Structure formats: C-alpha cells, structure tokens
Amino acid sequence: MEPYERMAGVVRWVGSGAVVVAGLSWAMWAADPTAPSSPIQPLIITGVMVANVMVTVAAPATKRRAVILVQRWCVNPLVRALFRIGFVPFGFALVETTGRRTGRPRIVPVGNGRVGDTFWLVAEHGLRAGYVVNIRANPDVRVRIRIGLRFTWIEGVATVLVGDDPFARQREFCGLRPLRWWNAMNVRALGVSPVTVRIDLDLSGVRGVPRNADVVGGHRYR
Template sequence: MSSYAEKKYRAVTAFQRRLNSVLRRLPTQTLLETTGRVSGLPRRTPVGGRLVGDSFWLVSEFGERSQYVRNLRADPRVRVRVRGRWHTGTAHVLPDDDPIARLRRLPRFNSLAVRAMGVGTGLLTVRVDLEGRGGM
C-alpha cells in the first residue's frame, strides 16, 4: 500500500471510530454484528447495504483490512439489524464480485461514502444470507 493510501486509511479509520460510536446508538442505523475473533465478544459495526430477497448485500471499503471482515472470516455467523429488526445469517466474502458494480445497486449515499473513503482497490463485496426472514 502506498504511503498516501496508508495515511488515508489511518485518517479514515480514526474518523470512523468516532462516528461509529454515535451511529451504533441510532435505532434506525443498519448494523452488522460479528463475533470478535480474539475477544469472542459481539462487535457491532454500522454499515450501509440493501436487502435483496433473503440476503443483505454490502461493500467493505477496506476489504480484507476491515475488522468486521476479519471477524466474519473467523466466524461467518452474524446478525444484521435492518429497520430496527435483528436477523441472523451467514456472511460470505465474495472476492470475485465486482464491488463497483455492486455499489451501483446499493443505497446511493452509502455508495458514495464507500467510494470516497475506500483505499485503493480494496473494495470487497459481502453477502449475508439471512435465516427466517419471513414477515419482513
């Protein structure tokens, strides 16, 4: 990673840590809950994405460097809170999916933020297959 990309990564992650601590508390914010790969504790990350059928799609702006991607690689069982309701599911990292094309199908504001904050070509698509979504 270039020096510029590393500086951008550090600046964006520092900003996101502060912002995410506020966003996690908002009842309407979509959250991805993973299990910490070291601590074993629940880790909640505000995310943007979209429900498509029985799956929730999102794009990680830091790809494999994202802590939640590292966590779900260790344990793909996750929960997603969408519109105030929690759903359990299994996450799948999709390195062969085109994240730029995927962003065009996700909420516009989030997609712009992911592109602006993403470092280099590290974008990575994640699909969460949700269990028992009936009634949503």
C-alpha cells in the same frame, strides 16, 4: 492484476465518489439563496476530495488508519446512539460479528443492502476491515434492520467475495434508490481496497418481512 491496473481501479473507485461529493457541495451552494457569494465551502470540500484521491494513491495505509479512527470514535458511536433511542436515519443498519480474538460481539453500522433474503455490503477497507477479518474467522453474523416501524435482529451467514466487482455489485443493489447511492459514494470516497460481502439471511420465523421487497439496512461499529 498488474500494479498499474490495480491502482487505476482504486483511482476510479475513489475518484467517482470524490466527484459526486464535491459536485453535490457545488449544487447545494448554487441552490441556496442565502449562501455567501464566494463559494468558500464547496472550494474547501473540492480541495479535500482532490487531496483524498492523492493520499489514496500515495499513502493508502495512512488514509485507511485515519478513516478508521474517525469512524471508530465519531461516526460509529453516533449511529449506535441513534439506534438505541430508536431514531435511525433511513439507509442504515447494523452488522454484528464475533471478535476473532475476544469472542465478544462487535457491531458496526453499514450501508443499506438488503435485497430479498440477501444483505449486500461493500467494505471500503477490504480484507483489512476489522469486521471482514472477523467474518473470515467466523461467518455467523446478525443484521439489525428496519421492518416496518421497528428494528429487529436477523441471523445470517456471511461470505467475503474476494473476486467480486464492488462497482458492479453497488450498481446492482443500489438501483434507483438515492439513499443507497449516497452511502455508496461515501464508501467509494473513503475507501482504499473495497471488497464485497454477501450475507444470507435467515428470515424464517420473522414476521412482516416481504421477501421480495427491500428493507433499510446498514453500516457498522467496532
């Protein structure tokens, strides 16, 4: 793929997420009767999204480091704490990999992607994401998903699909599910070079799992 085509794909990927996030901020402002007459908040969010696209094109490595920093120290600890107390938002799950250097478990929250016996996720930082590097070194993983009212760990084998189209894959496993699409738009807005990961789950011996129904899945800790 030529550099121009690659960059056009990145802009399309990030831009679509940015448009949705900015659009939702304007929709919420318009629908809120208590909102101030001046749309300061949606203007700020729109400006941030425009800057986000520009930074993705001009300095992708800087954006990647900034997003990873926020996820590592703010988002991931919050989601991990919610899992520990049993109060977890729908649309989240955990993926556990083995650290390629330490050999220790590494857990990250990921977006909902379970379809039957397969758990799909799109890594926004592509092959540079820590858990993707871990998977390529050791494909044996565990996924913590909601089954009924409880969460359980399920073992699986992960494969990084370098040649897969993450746009098409998101459309496939998101379907008409709003929570999955919300996570997908955030992944697009925050991402730089996304890659698809497929996890084949071992559901044998796991009770209460409808094989052809979706179960809430996840996002990740580092």
